[in-house]
Amino acid sequence: MIKVGVVGGTGYTGVELLRLLAQHPEVDLVAITSRGEAGTPVADMFPSLRGRVALAFSDPASAALEKCDLVFFATPNGVAMQQAPALLEAGVKVIDLAADFRLKDANVWEKWYGMPHxxxxxxxxxxxxxxxxxxxxxxxxxxxxxPGCYPTATQLGFLPLVESGCIDVSSLIADVKSGVSGAGRKAETHILFSEASDNFKAYGVPGHRHLPEISQGLTLAAGRAVGLTFVPHLTPMIRGIHATLYARITREADFQAIFEQRYAKEPFVDVLPPKSHPETRSVRASNICRIALHRPQNGNTLVVLSVIDNLVKGAAGQAVQNMNLMFDFDECTGLSHVPVLP
Amino acid sequence: MIKVGVVGGTGYTGVELLRLLAQHPEVDLVAITSRGEAGTPVADMFPSLRGRVALAFSDPASAALEKCDLVFFATPNGVAMQQAPALLEAGVKVIDLAADFRLKDANVWEKWYGMPHxxxxxxxxxxxxxxxxxxxxxxxxxxxxxPGCYPTATQLGFLPLVESGCIDVSSLIADVKSGVSGAGRKAETHILFSEASDNFKAYGVPGHRHLPEISQGLTLAAGRAVGLTFVPHLTPMIRGIHATLYARITREADFQAIFEQRYAKEPFVDVLPPKSHPETRSVRASNICRIALHRPQNGNTLVVLSVIDNLVKGAAGQAVQNMNLMFDFDECTGLSHVPVLP
Amino acid sequence: MIKVGVVGGTGYTGVELLRLLAQHPEVDLVAITSRGEAGTPVADMFPSLRGRVALAFSDPASAALEKCDLVFFATPNGVAMQQAPALLEAGVKVIDLAADFRLKDANVWEKWYGMPHxxxxxxxxxxxxxxxxxxxxxxxxxxxxxPGCYPTATQLGFLPLVESGCIDVSSLIADVKSGVSGAGRKAETHILFSEASDNFKAYGVPGHRHLPEISQGLTLAAGRAVGLTFVPHLTPMIRGIHATLYARITREADFQAIFEQRYAKEPFVDVLPPKSHPETRSVRASNICRIALHRPQNGNTLVVLSVIDNLVKGAAGQAVQNMNLMFDFDECTGLSHVPVLP
Amino acid sequence: MIKVGVVGGTGYTGVELLRLLAQHPEVDLVAITSRGEAGTPVADMFPSLRGRVALAFSDPASAALEKCDLVFFATPNGVAMQQAPALLEAGVKVIDLAADFRLKDANVWEKWYGMPHxxxxxxxxxxxxxxxxxxxxxxxxxxxxxPGCYPTATQLGFLPLVESGCIDVSSLIADVKSGVSGAGRKAETHILFSEASDNFKAYGVPGHRHLPEISQGLTLAAGRAVGLTFVPHLTPMIRGIHATLYARITREADFQAIFEQRYAKEPFVDVLPPKSHPETRSVRASNICRIALHRPQNGNTLVVLSVIDNLVKGAAGQAVQNMNLMFDFDECTGLSHVPVLP
Incomplete structure (x- = not known):
């Protein structure tokens, strides 16, 4: 058992993390902080946790997080880079679910996130x-x-191809669709039910913060700079990301085999048989990524379909997977939930 | 470990049962039958079960169900009463998730279900x-x-009052709303997405099969015949039942205390603080029933709000709870999933 | 043609009013005011109005509303009672879509709305x-x-019975379900897509502002004080109200005939054949109210089902109907849209 | 006034056509046929049409369609090519909303539709x-x-670029998302509410029938064979198509101006300002197509966003637009509905 703290547990990433941690056999949850909600029982805000999480939100100042073995930051961008260093220096391990430490180049980070690092x-x-x-x-x-949610689905879908050297990495296209929970729990007009339901739209086409994150990962995998067009869309569902990825073939290969080999030992990546169409609900509330490969009309373009639950493999579940690795637990501990379908 | 078979695993009750059984530590799932789908791997029909259920659907005739310790029937009404007796006589225990054995009076059953028992x-x-x-x-x-899904939510909401003798049991009103999965997985026009989405309607107001089931249960609890008006509605959500129940007070009492005492030791019934409004999502994918009590404007009418997940406490989860009792497992084994919210 | 102004056009009631007025042959829309959005073209906020409403929001101070023949207030409660009197004294007619003038007793209004009238x-x-x-x-x-949206659906459903003298008006029950647009366009957490979608809940059971409004109307119709239990619910759909109404019979009558006669000449009330189940989508985007009557199991309780589009007959459409009456246009002018189904 | 008949009015295309025709000032609707529903009043099947369409479905054999000026076929593929010729030879004009006459090359048609022409x-x-x-x-x-729904949104989005000669027409990508009503009203499991709600998936990636239709149109516009990758997706909304289109620039130009000029006089195509993100709801229930153009990161790839209502501009509305042209009515007659938002 390790002592775990969560900073900022009032968003969707936070409540999902609490759902997973409450069921994790190696975790002793000792503090969940929220400046705005200090004193409120967590289960009053999230009735799904009644009887399962007995803690109240505590004030960050008094939470004694430095006594934890691990602290998760489920905070807005810019918080962890302020607060994590003191914990790290006290020997506490940290997993940041926000973007503060995702981009290696601080200049790039500052450009996209609009604040100094x-x-x-x-x-x-x-x-x-x-x-x-x-x-x-x-x-x-x-x-x-x-990692971010879009970057997880997109990188897992592109990685085998990019690593293979068989595609043109200068003209990658990622057309990605997200459920609305990806936009967070802060009250904003465009994600009201009456705005986002029965509706579909692209957003952020001129430039989205996940673009440099994906490019960084794929560039590392390719060994040279990739060119990526990334178009995110908002879909009227709560959870789920569906990435539709396009790549032009430059060298023939058995692409299905490339995917199957790449992920053969991965516990949370499921390569489907050829010509499959994975659905987001097939991974709902689970840490699984399912991937299918197509070559339409036997042409020159590969189409990869990659689905995750944005709150699990795209956020809290992947964080728990990382925790398991950092503390040498079995990688799947607390992450074996069967997806909820229907 | 017990050997378990499932007859009729292609509907929503069936797939939910498989989700729960696949995660149950005491269950060895040995057969899932389907006449129409014999030979099809279960995970091909329900991709959420890929890697978790390795069985194919088998033909009922060849499934050797008599070697099971327990067989679940997740079949249309009328099947279990034909097939279960042979298993029962062979010493196999049976849980029927359909309606065949719910009504004690065969004449009433035949009237509502339109076939001989x-x-x-x-x-x-x-x-x-x-x-x-x-x-x-x-x-x-x-x-x-x-039990049926409506009857579970409705009886759990009414029972403490009916048992208390403090209300008029001749004028009970149950206004109940169900998610669309309650209507099953058989393709029918009125439950198509384009019909049922962004829409709300009552149905079966002249008479619904769950009416006699609820009346039977409440009559037993009251010790005399109850009068019940039951109006079911279809709500554009996948899972969930919300029962809004109305009863007229005939004798003053501490009604909140009556509920709290009645369910104090129940692992799956959660009585909320006064003036709460339980949401169906607060029990999504879990076996919990949450109940709140109101007395609007301090008048003569009590309003009980009762929510369950129709596929779990209203079907497969309650069946697993019953299995746990029948085989002397801890009652909560395999049923401790934290609700999925959002 | 009359000159029409709209005060407060940035909410759902406002945009729906603009949709209807933009298609009304007798209306010259001359000003739409919004303090917060002054200067913004209306069609920038509501792209559905591109090419149809050329106005920008104007500042209320400079809008010269006193030159209008009619001004609609689509504002929060408390605004019209401040601003309408000056217009009225200048001879401008006013329709208030908020609650300021709905309750005849100022004391009751002040109690429920929490401010002096x-x-x-x-x-x-x-x-x-x-x-x-x-x-x-x-x-x-x-x-x-x-009128309010709940009061419209509920009163139209109860009125024939209450007027008939054949029911017990002391024990009326209104179990009413609303689409989320009824909660307005102000960004609040509980109406976010990820909160309100795939979910169902009651709210305001201890007391909702529409209760005194309904009671006032039914009391006038009955000729004596009515007793009403009113329970509103939030349903995961954008538009629509479904009222399920319960009344106990005190005197036998041909109830279906009572409804048909009461509404025989009403252009916007459609009494369905016996045993019908009206769906909210059957009136979507139209000014129609559809009503069906049931007497389940031939018992003592009548069940009335009444559906409207909360934004049309429950708000903007009814306002246009009132405008047509006030200016002696045909009552149906600009309101003959066929409901949008699916 | 022209006499109009509709063959096959029981699907979504049919009921939408009836909604539009019922409000069209030049149309006298004289027959709606359905073999399966002959004798059923149309408004019994579609309660939205109560009071607006008095006809019952009639048997195709007895419908005297040859006395019509125009007959719409809203039938499954393969019906119009059998029944339309006799009407055409009798001088009746015909608009086929199915695919029978869309592909000029009968061999291609037979390959994709699996039957002889x-x-x-x-x-x-x-x-x-x-x-x-x-x-x-x-x-x-x-x-x-x-035209088909996908082909309408996709061609309108690509046409200005393809005609301009400034892009590589050999590598076009169309990633297109449809509401569920596009899959029709026939009861099939995969479009049940509980399957299609809160879910997102691609389908038909190996090859969809709308691919040759789009290719034919763009090839004509380009003056040479185009290469197109077309990936359709199912989105949990009732109506709407959102096409996200990708094209590589081969010659610099003012692309925004190209779009604006191309559609300057089109009554139903609305080119949005640069960097806009059209939403499907901005055209809901209207005949409008809205288009926006992006060049992300000032790179080499253009992204076009194109939205329509699949049942209106993608089917029934475009059919009425064609009718208006064929009978020399004003092109916008009966098609000026303001989109329904929210």
């Missing part, structure tokens, strides 16, 4: 928490930057 | 599987009639 | 804008208080 | 009913092949 030292230390790429480093990390 | 002997033996009422009998039962 | 003189003058009850008075009115 | 003579005569391309021919046509 205040912890470049720890930015250099941080390990990007995509286990399918960085499993070894994660095991030894003190600070893990948990 | 072919197993009145086993009808007499069957125990109505509402643990909050019949826990002791369920432990010893060979055949359990698993 | 500042225009009791005009409260006395105001006509409650339910044409099926007050058509004659509306024709001559300077100030119309447009 | 029985009316190649009329196939040669048919005019493809996309007014933005074929307005002049449509005016003189006897037989119009109404």
């Amino acid at each position: 205040t912890s470049q030292r720890w930015l250099a230390e941080a390990v990007y928490g995509l286990p399918e790429v960085n499993r070894k480093s994660i095991r030894k990390a003190s600070l893990v930057a948990n | 072919t197993s009145q002997r086993w009808l007499a033996e069957a125990v109505y599987g509402l643990p909050e009422v019949n826990r002791k009998s369920i432990r010893k039962a060979s055949l359990v009639a698993n | 500042t225009s009791q003189r005009w409260l006395a003058e105001a006509v409650y804008g339910l044409p099926e009850v007050n058509r004659k008075s509306i024709r001559k009115a300077s100030l119309v208080a447009n | 029985t009316s190649q003579r009329w196939l040669a005569e048919a005019v493809y009913g996309l007014p933005e391309v074929n307005r002049k021919s449509i005016r003189k046509a006897s037989l119009v092949a109404n």
